[in-house]
Amino acid sequence: MLMVKRMARNQYKYQKTIAKMGHIGRSAFVKKANETTRFMVTTFIGMFFGFLMGASFPVLSLSKLSLSTGYLPLSEYIQVTDPSIPAQAKVQISDGSKIWVPSNPRGAERLPPGVVVPGSDFYPRRLYGKPSEDFTAIPKYLVTFTVGHKQMQNIDAAIKKFSANFTVLLFHYDNRTSDWDAYEWSKKVIHISVQKQTKWWFAKRFLHPDIVSAYEYIFIWDEDLGVEHFESEEYIKLLKKHGLEISQPGLEPAAKGLTWQMTKRRGDREVHKETQEKPGWCPDPYLPPCAGFVEIMAPVFSGKAWRCVWHMIQNDLIHGWGLDFAVGKCVEPAHEKIGVVDAQWIEHQGIPSLGGQGETNDGKQPWQGVRARCRSEWKTFQDRLVNAEKDYYKSMETYKWNMTG
Secondary structure: OHHHHHHHHHHHHHHHHHHHHHHHHHHHHHHHHHHHHHHHHHHHHHHHHHHHHHHOOOOEOOOOOOHHHOOOOHHHHOOEOOOOOOHHHOOOOOHHHOOOOOOOOOOOOOOOHHHOOOOOOOOOOOOOOOHHHOOOOOOOEEEEEEEOHHHHHHHHHHHOOOOOOEEEEEEEOOOOOHHHHHOHHHHOOEEEEOOOOOHHHHHHHHOOOOOOOOOOEEEEEOOOEEOOOOOHHHHHHHHHHHOOOEEEEEEOOOOOOOOOHHHEOOOOOOEEOEOOOOOOOOOOOOOOOOEOOOOOOOOEEEHHHHHHHHHHOOOOOOOOOOHHHOHHHHOOOHHHHEEEEEEEEEEEOOOOOOHHHOOOEOOEOHHHHHHHHHHHHHHHHHHHHHHHHHHHHHHHHHHHHHHHO
């Protein structure tokens, strides 16, 4: 009996303990469920606010970051897509976004073609207003004179023969530019001054084809030319009529310093392109000095021809002797596109003003030293030209041999 009571009491404690444990389990389960729900709600709210904040900043796309691109800065791979940032400030990420235009001028391949300006001019511009309103008329042609103050009256007469369609550029070899202020037109022309330099020295340094690309024709004249029978606009008309790319006005036969028959004015025609010279001077009637030839005292070049001739001028050979025999290489066919305009002629006065800028040496007069260098430069130029052509044809033969061999 005692045993039965003890067993009943133990069973009661066991049931009570089980009930208690069940109560504890249900409480823990409910508590755990509540915590899970709270965590999920908090996470969702955090994600939602994070999305709103992220949408208000630029998107950084690193999807195309590649280790094969080397050590370029990270900014090269960042694409800014915020519409509030100007387009020109955006760094592109795609491979095609890096500009490279081989057809652009050398050195400008990284620029978009629409912003490249390869040429220039000598048009003076205002310091105010709109650039598009700077000019009422734009000059089409360029004339240059290499001058000293002793020839001021002569140059004054010459410049008055050139119309408003010309930009006038004076190269001063004596540094006396202020003397020219006596002429009203001097305020409108361009003055460049370097002491004791020739016109070909100036031309090589200041008449680069890209600088004068705006001009249809370029006149590169000496200072000692009489222009009584010359009118610039009529001359231009004859150039266009006869298709001359390189030309000069005819020289008055009675004037001083007439060396070549080709440049002598003929009174029975507008233009001539060939002549008869002294026996033995012209083994080929289509070659200088019988054709394809003008002198260097008063040449006129089309823009296209000048681009070629400029590259032929040697940087260290400043007198230009020998150029007149070589300019025919710049036009084709030379005997048709080079000529002398007879209907508009000039007089070569033969004043050795620049020759007087030399120095006395070994008992020789200044002009004698200048003349000696002229002759020496002529031979040097001829040698360079001949050797350059030989090297070219030799290289072409080697190339052909390599291609066929």
